[in-house]
Amino acid sequence: MTHRSPSARDPASVELACEFGPLRLQSPILAASGCFAYGQQFAAFTDLRALGGISTKGISPLPRHGNPLPRICETAGGMLNSIGLENVGVEAFLRDKLPFLRELGVSVWVNFFGTDFPTYIDCARSLGNVPGIDVLELNISCPNIKHGGIEFGTVPEVAHRLTRACVEVSAAPIVVKLTPNAADNVAMADAVRQAGAMGVSLINTITGMAIDVRRRRPRIATAYGGLSGPAIKPIALRMVHQVATRFPDLPICGMGGILSGEDALEFLMAGARCVQVGTANFAEPGACPRITRELRALMAELDIARTADAVGGLHPWPPEAEMHDR
Amino acid sequence: MTHRSPSARDPASVELACEFGPLRLQSPILAASGCFAYGQQFAAFTDLRALGGISTKGISPLPRHGNPLPRICETAGGMLNSIGLENVGVEAFLRDKLPFLRELGVSVWVNFFGTDFPTYIDCARSLGNVPGIDVLELNISCPNIKHGGIEFGTVPEVAHRLTRACVEVSAAPIVVKLTPNAADNVAMADAVRQAGAMGVSLINTITGMAIDVRRRRPRIATAYGGLSGPAIKPIALRMVHQVATRFPDLPICGMGGILSGEDALEFLMAGARCVQVGTANFAEPGACPRITRELRALMAELDIARTADAVGGLHPWPPEAEMHDR
Amino acid sequence: MSAAQFEARVTANTRLGGGYFTLELEADAPTPVAGARPGQFVMLRGAWGRELLNPRAFSVLHAEGSRLAILAKPYGVGTRRMWALRPGDPMTVTGPLGRGFPDPDPDVRDLLVAGGVGLPPLHLQARVAAAAGLADRQELYYGGRDHHDLVLLHDFAAWGVAAHLATEDGSLGVRGRVTAALAPRLAQARANHERVRILSCGPTPMLAAVRTLGLAHGIETLLCLEENMACGFGVCLGCAVPVHGEKPYRYCCTDGPVFDAREVRWP
Amino acid sequence: MSAAQFEARVTANTRLGGGYFTLELEADAPTPVAGARPGQFVMLRGAWGRELLNPRAFSVLHAEGSRLAILAKPYGVGTRRMWALRPGDPMTVTGPLGRGFPDPDPDVRDLLVAGGVGLPPLHLQARVAAAAGLADRQELYYGGRDHHDLVLLHDFAAWGVAAHLATEDGSLGVRGRVTAALAPRLAQARANHERVRILSCGPTPMLAAVRTLGLAHGIETLLCLEENMACGFGVCLGCAVPVHGEKPYRYCCTDGPVFDAREVRWP
């Protein structure tokens, strides 16, 4: 239909495998925390072994039941959620969920959080020294819990101290998941980088609200929830680009509204070394493998041989006087 | 098709006229700055006299030519712009544009900005003492100019000083347009409120980015631009609600992604006293009057007699145990 | 029967009056939805681009081989778009999902209590029972605002399932709510020590009333619930249902949508 | 002719090969677009909900009474959706917008230089000229990648407008770019002191080459430009065109889309 340039190279020759700090990922496409549970449900629909990795639902030391309902609603190009970090807790995770994940042979990122310093550190210690966990993704950014969560993610000094404390007790590298609700992501990234974080994930959801005018009340019970989906992609790309431009050596895992291989490539070109796919999994359990296929085909079309070659390297706009050739 | 409850009252009986601080607006639906130019172009398509008011393109002391192109691109449920505050300047505005606006009999909001304290104050002085200008909308939030703009909008103390200085030289009330890029809108609102701002407008666009992967470059020449449209509505509603909850007496003009009467009512219920419609005007020059009609019909359906009765007053969710009757 | 995601095309979109419509879909090959139990559901999504991200849940009305049908009514933005679908339009289907109602039992009478778009699970239960020669073990209690609100009645008649209708305006069946028709039947069952159970699906206020009645009469009551769903297969945790017991919530999509009325944490 | 916004329905969506299609629309009543000059455009938007906010710009290919037609090719998400439109689908139209080409002039030869979806303004110019009995004052120079890229040729033939075709693969007309066909014609015009002007529309690189040629030969050259547009009527300021002169920009939608080649600030 549309004239597409024929592929510049054979898609099979594209090397998706890539490095993320000390990690070797077989693909830059990972499943995002909270959008893939602990992986099992997807096995019925798709081949999980094709993923670059899986980030689990955020784990806390003790199980959590989550927030009152309704917990979700849809908005234009996005959705709000206020799940409240419901999870099975460290113990049940290690016992019931990790064995399945470890079996898959893909990189396992355990997203975790606490409600204060001691519980964060406790969690990092319990999870960070277990074989088969490749990354601890330190969630300092969840807007849906009352204590902890957001304050840890908005004050650089606090994030620095928290990250350092977790790094000290964990053998697994720590990747800090930053919140877009912070004023200055570059300052936050700097703070956690200096505290020993191996990398950063961005972005988490953005705090938002929707109102049911007929019932004159918020659409979700907690009034505010986290906005995800394509609506936030431009904001996420900007934040990834800002941090990548400032700290070119800091591994960034980018996310926010990825639905297609082209979206994923936008994040890589913005400077992310790998990406996570969140909300897309809900509508389409096979979203991650499809996006992986699309990315491979697009890289072939654009003659990008390896994932590393896709990262960063945006061309600036030429001076206006030369713009006629765009 | 859908069963709608029959209107609880005659739409003609709904009183849209409302108060915004000392101002009386004939309707809570205004046109947003930068999305309505200086109004003239719309006269061919629609009756401007039905509007609650018009906020002009941001005016600076001297004319500005704006940013290199491309300046706009579309994203999912939104658009990015980097117009660069191109405008005709104070002198040409007063000479060529204001007479037309004043003629309409609707409330005239002049959005303005400078690049430093003296130019801001200069602008406030030149515009704030001219008959026919009802509000000076102090734009401390434009992400598209290098100097001024964003820094004024993110540090409460700076915003406070700037607002106070403008209030002092302007006879017209000052409404400060806050930026969603600030960490804490409540603190910003507090700062400008204490400096004598009559009210606040929120939100301006959110800084975002989009990448053309085939050309491996940003889609707009300045790389980053301002995101507007329905994509940002949940974020805007949350910010309006936060500020309204904290400062119930501070007049708020809400905006961000309003396309329908229902969207407008969401903002009113979140706590805004009036709203502005921005991006919607581009696709539909008659968007403001249509949205006004829809709001009137919806208020009639929900038996809301006056705009003031629509403002705020959200019901909290009942305890879960009573939720079966939702 | 394990679930799958597959593409299908609209083969018919039939307006039934009262705003109801049935949407018939066909895939290229037989699908696992053909094995759906009454109460199981599918997640449906049209070619909605990036505006509406999540699919919508619909009870299976009927499915056979590569075909399936649902019953719906325009409600929000998604169902309004579905109302406008035309033959040939594509949809993505995931299903069958959830746990349905128990099989019809020769020794038990199923009181099928339906309202609005809650009809499909009970319609399918009646269909299954009729196919098993158990039509006389099914009784339909079906309520709505007016006669437009009661659809697909001819099917129950054809299967030989007795239908007790109630409309708020009295335009069809008895005047009043469906619970008004149900209450004396429950009293009678209790008096006669008859083995009955209630299978119900419909608007939440109706389910709450049915639950109160069922509990009051000590009759087994199974409710097919609706919650906002993003995924339908247990990963988003959006569809929590408040329950009594150790944990405060169970999940509508994987633990339900059919729940025992005693379990549900309603007043 | 002042612009209006109105609703229309698709009456035909015709695939022309090479990915091109014409979309024909009809409104309930005659529209001001019927008075559009060649080069004027309309903003079109389908029932795209909240995903795609802004309408897309299309040159008027033809318009009469309540009907109008455009020529397009799937490019991004908007034009891909338009490709899939079917008769009966609604569109919102705003137009006619912008300033078009000057009227055909009996004393001047119009060299119409077209590429890709830039054909419509020149097609309409030829149509208008033919209707005024000035077909012999028009010469078409039309280039593309291959023969699929050259559409609606029969119209020019029917009007008696000479067509000089060029394809990069030589599958139709001369092999090479359209400028290769144009260059000798300009040299000839200059040599003969013939009064000619260039009217051109097409991909920006082609326009840049046409401009260079035109300026080199000192021939009046009018370019119909494309810029990203959000509104089409002068309010968003998105469609800036870099120009020489006092101000660095003019606006494609209101000052153009037709600009004098000398004015445009290109190298």
Ligand SMILES: Cc1cc2nc3c(=O)[nH]c(=O)nc-3n(C[C@H](O)[C@H](O)[C@H](O)COP(=O)(O)OP(=O)(O)OC[C@H]3O[C@@H](n4cnc5c(N)ncnc54)[C@H](O)[C@@H]3O)c2cc1C
């Ligand atoms: C297991 C299950 C089976 C269902 N079966 C059918 C069926 O057979 N036929 C049918 O017509 N509908 C059925 N529904 C309901 C259907 O899924 C919703 O009507 C649909 O999601 C609404 O989508 P929408 O885009 O039209 O509305 P939206 O715009 O998404 O929603 C509008 C409003 O409705 C609320 N809402 C959305 N979904 C639900 C819900 N499920 N429960 C309560 N409130 C909700 C939203 O919070 C929002 O306030 C079923 C739901 C579930 C969970």
Ligand SMILES: Cc1cc2nc3c(=O)[nH]c(=O)nc-3n(C[C@H](O)[C@H](O)[C@H](O)COP(=O)(O)OP(=O)(O)OC[C@H]3O[C@@H](n4cnc5c(N)ncnc54)[C@H](O)[C@@H]3O)c2cc1C
């Ligand atoms: C005055 C005018 C007349 C036009 N006439 C026609 C016509 O007759 N037939 C036709 O097929 N097309 C025409 N176009 C081009 C048409 O408007 C674009 O192809 C269309 O907007 C693309 O929309 P999309 O959603 O498919 O692509 P998008 O997804 O919106 O765009 C994809 C990419 O194309 C870029 N882009 C979008 N629009 C333009 C543009 N106008 N110029 C350069 N880059 C752009 C975007 O920045 C983006 O990078 C005209 C444009 C203008 C300004």
Ligand SMILES: Cc1cc2nc3c(=O)[nH]c(=O)nc-3n(C[C@H](O)[C@H](O)[C@H](O)COP(=O)(O)O)c2cc1C
């Ligand atoms: C329902 C839901 C639950 C989520 N839970 C978590 C979580 O437990 N921990 C976390 O770090 N992020 C969580 N997220 C955020 C996602 O991992 C991701 O950062 C965000 O959704 C943006 O990506 P997306 O637009 O692709 O969904 C959750 C998101 C959603 C939608």
Ligand SMILES: Cc1cc2nc3c(=O)[nH]c(=O)nc-3n(C[C@H](O)[C@H](O)[C@H](O)COP(=O)(O)O)c2cc1C
């Ligand atoms: C093209 C464009 C130009 C804008 N120019 C200005 C401006 O000059 N001053 C200002 O305060 N806001 C400006 N805005 C922001 C809008 O007034 C509004 O705050 C924002 O777009 C959110 O509303 P919307 O989603 O309805 O467009 C501009 C927005 C757009 C899209």
Ligand code: FES
């Ligand atoms: S709908 Fe996602 S967990 Fe139930």
Ligand code: FES
């Ligand atoms: S397209 Fe908006 S000003 Fe030209």
